[in-house]
Amino acid sequence: MRRRDYLRAAGGAAALGLAGCMGGGDDGTESETDGTPTEAETVRVASGIPYPPFEMMENGEPTGFDYDMGAAIFEEQMGREMEFLDRSFDGIISGLQNGNYRVIMSAMTITEDRKENIDFSDPYFTAYQTVAVLENSDISSKAGLRGKTVAVQKGTTGAEAADDLQTEFDGDLTVSRYDSSASAFNAVLNNQAVAVINDNTVSAEYVNQNDEELRFVMGDGVAAEQRDDPPEYLTLSIEEYGIAFRKDDDEFRERINEILATLRENGTYDDIYSTYFAG
Structure with a gap:
């Protein structure tokens, strides 16, 4: 089977919902009082690197589907800086719960077991x-x-x-x-x-x-x-992938769901998808 055939059935995104407005966090890097994003605020994103084509390093810099999606969400749509952190996938959920970073973007499958400890965005990949x-x-x-x-x-x-x-x-x-x-x-x-x-x-x-x-x-x-x-x-x-959040971060999660829907509607999602997946 050719490369195009291997990747053709990768899945793309499931339906992405619309909701809410943005709220604050408690990890020292996220805070808002009126729902308006501030450019100086940095969103710390954890990912298990390497896991190509979702997250990998090229010339010492992170890249991949999840990285580009994160940049589109946090930098382009929210006007924030994004810090993309390499973390062991085996312990990545506990780091989120401990407030070491704001979200996980790491080709993470939404499962009932994981939902007992963390929350997920709407699915963005199958x-x-x-x-x-x-x-x-x-x-x-x-x-x-x-x-x-x-x-x-x-x-x-x-x-x-x-x-x-x-x-x-x-x-x-x-x-x-x-x-x-x-x-x-x-x-x-x-x-x-x-x-x-x-x-x-x-x-x-x-x-x-x-x-x-x-x-x-x-x-x-x-x-x-x-x-x-x-x-x-x-x-x-x-399986469906989702962005992972702490249980107490509902407003921020709802804002991300809104942005995911926007990226689908304005063609940004398709542009990023076509960069990493054929067909």
């Missing part, structure tokens, strides 16, 4: 959990993973999908957890695991860059059951 293996692997279906070792990034929904698969296989699956998606893919390339379970768009970056060594496992999955035009690769789940 993704799938997929399985990537070595090009010469004989694994051609989900069943082929039984009894094998799979690699995942710690704290991600890819790890959750692997845990669910382990349960489905009555424990006959070993899940190796790594600090980054790059390390998980290196485990497969070094024959320490037979597959990576990870988001489709991020996996596509690694598969495209190593197309003589890596491939997706193809076949029907959850997307084929729920979507009219599913991707050709095997899908273990359908």
